[in-house]
Amino acid sequence: MTTRDKQRVRAALAGSESACAEIVRRYQRPVFSIVVRMVRDRGIAEDLTQETFIKAFRALHTFDQEKKLSSWLFSIAHNTTIDHLRRKTLPTVPLETADGELDPLSSVPAAAAETPERVAMGRDLRRVFEEELQCLRPEYAEILVLRFQENLAYEEIAEITGLPMGTVKTHLFRARRALAERLARRGMAPGD
Amino acid sequence: MHRMSRRFKMTFSAWIAAERRGDVDQAERSLRRLFSVLPTPAPGSDLVMATLEQLGVRVGRGVRTVPGRLFKLLVSACLAIAGAALLLAPSVVGPPLRAINPAWVVELWTSALIAVSQRLAGGMAVWRVMSDVGDMVAAALASPATMAALAIVLVMSLVTFRALMELVAFERRTGNV
Numbered sequence: 236m237t238t239r240d241k242q243r244v245r246a247a248l249a250g251s252e253s254a255c256a257e258i259v260r261r262y263q264r265p266v267f268s269i270v271v272r273m274v275r276d277r278g279i280a281e282d283l284t285q286e287t288f289i290k291a292f293r294a295l296h297t298f299d300q301e302k303k304l305s306s307w308l309f310s311i312a313h314n315t316t317i318d319h320l321r322r323k324t325l326p327t328v329p330l331e332t333a334d335g336e337l338d339p340l341s342s343v344p345a346a347a348a349e350t351p352e353r354v355a356m357g358r359d360l361r362r363v364f365e366e367e368l369q370c371l372r373p374e375y376a377e378i379l380v381l382r383f384q385e386n387l388a389y390e391e392i393a394e395i396t397g398l399p400m401g402t403v404k405t406h407l408f409r410a411r412r413a414l415a416e417r418l419a420r421r422g423m424a425p426g427d
Numbered sequence: 428m429h430r431m432s433r434r435f436k437m438t439f440s441a442w443i444a445a446e447r448r449g450d451v452d453q454a455e456r457s458l459r460r461l462f463s464v465l466p467t468p469a470p471g472s473d474l475v476m477a478t479l480e481q482l483g484v485r486v487g488r489g490v491r492t493v494p495g496r497l498f499k500l501l502v503s504a505c506l507a508i509a510g511a512a513l514l515l516a517p518s519v520v521g522p523p524l525r526a527i528n529p530a531w532v533v534e535l536w537t538s539a540l541i542a543v544s545q546r547l548a549g550g551m552a553v554w555r556v557m558s559d560v561g562d563m564v565a566a567a568l569a570s571p572a573t574m575a576a577l578a579i580v581l582v583m584s585l586v587t588f589r590a591l592m593e594l595v596a597f598e599r600r601t602g603n604v
Contacts, residue, residue, distance in 0.1 A: 255482065259475050267470040281470050285478045292482050361435055365465060383455070383462040411454060415446045 240304045248295055259288050262305060266312045269380050273316050273373035283319055287312040306387070310395045313377065320373055367417040375410035382407055435464055498594040505590060509583040512576055 243261075246254035266287055271280035291298075291311050298307055368376055374396070381387045381395065393403045442457035535556055542552050567573055 252479075256475065256479055259478050263474055263478075264467055264469050267474075268468045271468045277468075277470075280468075281474055284470055285474060285481065288478045289481055360432065360439060361465060364439070364461065379458075380462075383459045384465075384467070386459070408451075411446065411458060415443055419443075 241300055244295065244298065244300055244304060247292070255292060258304070262308050263288070265305065265385060266308055268384065269309060269377055270312055270316050272369050272376040272380055274319065275369045279319070283315050284312070287315050290315065303391070305385070306391050306395055309381065309385070309387075310397075313395055313397075316373070316377075363421055364418065367414060367421065370417060371410060371413055375406060375413060378403065378406050379410050379414065435461065438464075498590060498597060502587060502590045502594065505583055505587040509580055509587065512579045512583060 240258075243254045243258050247258060263284060267280055267284045270283045270287070271277060274280050274283065287308065291308055294311075298304070368379065371379070378392060378396070381392045387395070389400055389403050389407075392398075392407075393400045396403065398406070438457050438460045442454055442461060445451075445453035445457055539553050539556070568577075
């Protein structure tokens with residue numbers, strides 16, 4: 236944990252209100268960005284983010300200050316969101332074909348010449364990328380965000396999600412492929 | 428914006444190409460770069476305050492308003508006037524102070540203890556002491572100036588007490604207590 240985070244935690248445990256506020260301000264955005272990509276609803280994501288911090292502060296005395304505060308908060312956010320998802324059934328979109336195999340990316344056509352439509356598509360690409368990210372299975376979206384947005388190591392992701400390391404790597408591989416496949420289907424892959 | 432979109436597209440193409448080749452390291456590098464330029468979703472601006480309120484943490488409050496300052500000024504003034512009233516009434520303070528002799532106090536206390544411990548009739552000595560003290564107080568109170576000073580002190584005390592109660596109630600209403 237960074238020195239500053241350690242100081243904040245100690246101050247918060249001592250009852251410093253400003254330290255509590257600093258912790259929330261510092262981590263609200265990363266926590267929210269993970270949760271919103273799992274639940275796909277801003278309102279629910281804000282409620283779950285708030286619930287995460289409330290749980291964290293109530294259990295702050297149990298936090299091991301040798302560990303990273305961010306990982307601990309992400310872990311609470313993960314558990315809180317998973318509990319919410321278990322209570323609620325989200326509409327899911329099948330990622331696999333009927334025979335259970337992902338369509339090979341080699342089915343995507345080769346690169347074509349630049350057109351005005353493709354230039355406009357570049358501006359839309361980020362929007363579509365974000366949309367498709369949120370359409371993935373919640374655990375896939377979460378693992379992509381933890382790995383590529385928060386730049387966490389496999390071990391940290393395993394600790395946060397409670398999954399074995401091998402499962403984390405498998406999920407990561409499948410999540411990457413699923414996202415690429417979804418984008419290819421939307422015609423966003425090179426050559427579309 | 429257009430340059431950023433083009434860069435995003437290029438990185439995106441590199442990622443797809445790496446996935447096709449099965450180059451995991453390049454795919455992860457490209458995907459990391461894509462995420463670094465994606466805007467991070469942000470919660471509403473009131474999430475921090477709402478969370479802190481739920482926790483019962485008050486941050487950013489405690490701004491003293493004019494009425495709060497005025498009350499404290501009044502309390503300070505009342506206390507100062509009460510102190511000055513005491514200082515301006517020497518006839519109240521003087522006689523008791525002059526009468527008090529440390530040696531006399533010790534002797535009185537010892538006598539009282541011995542008398543009480545030996546026989547109950549020793550209570551007469553205590554009675555005599557109380558009577559002397561009463562005479563001194565009565566003599567002091569007989570002076571109009573002393574009565575006036577005492578009345579002023581009493582009024583100031585009541586005003587101070589009332590102001591303090593108002594201040595506490597005000598602070599409670601504004602949530603500072």
